[in-house]
Amino acid sequence: MKNTGLTFETLAFLKQLEKNNNREWFAERKTIFKEHEAGFKSFMSDLKDQLLFHDEIEKTKVFRIYRDVRFSKNKTPYKSNLAGSFTRSGARLRGGYYVHIQPNKSFIAVGFWQPNKEDLLRIRKELETDAEAFRKVISDNSLHQNWGGIVGDELKTAPKGFDKEHVAIDLIRKKQYIFTKSFSDAEVISKDFINQIDTSFKSIRPFFDLMSDILTTNLNGESLL
DSSP, X not given: OOXXXXXXXXXXXXXXXXXXXXXXXXXXXXXXXXXXXXXXXXHHHHHHHHHTTTSOEEEEEEOOSBOOOTTOSOOOSBOSSEEEEEEESTXXXXXXXXXXXXXXXXXXXXXXXXXXXXXXXXXXXXXXXXXXXXXXXXXXXXXXHHHOSOBOOBOSSOOTTSOTTOTTHHHHTBSOEEEEXXXXXXXXXXXXXXXXXXXXXXXXXXXHHHHHHHHTBOTTOOBOO
């Protein structure tokens, strides 16, 4: 599939925006920005069509360019990236996909960014009981070649109620369970970029399937749905 939504001009605009991040500059070029934003939305729509061949997507979201500066020391009004996400369908399919386009900093990500406290405890309890299946999935050759290792914020020690000497404490102390993959600017504007992303997203399914199973059952394997 030809990549028609992301262009060199889009990356160049984002680079200029980073250098001229003020309302006056942006207001004069808002029409141009809207054209680039429309291209990114088209790209996300095409990517969703690809995803639907192998997954069920409930929602596509394209994030606004405007920054929420109310509680931030950084008062620049605009983001210097285009970003969007896909939410999988229903309570039984867990995990999410994220796309981030930024000059020299483009990447995709998958997994669990901010699991609620109930889900996080359920994951940790599963790992405490038996982490073998989890380790097997994240070390799978296809997944590892596409994504590398699991990343995310983690505690410096064990969560409350867990043994800091547990054999799976490296996994239990994580607060996020995510994978990321970076792309060069040349890759972003290549004709094959959508296919590259789709291949990577497809390779994460064993991880999503395992996590969905964990998060929709109790420790006895009984369905919560």
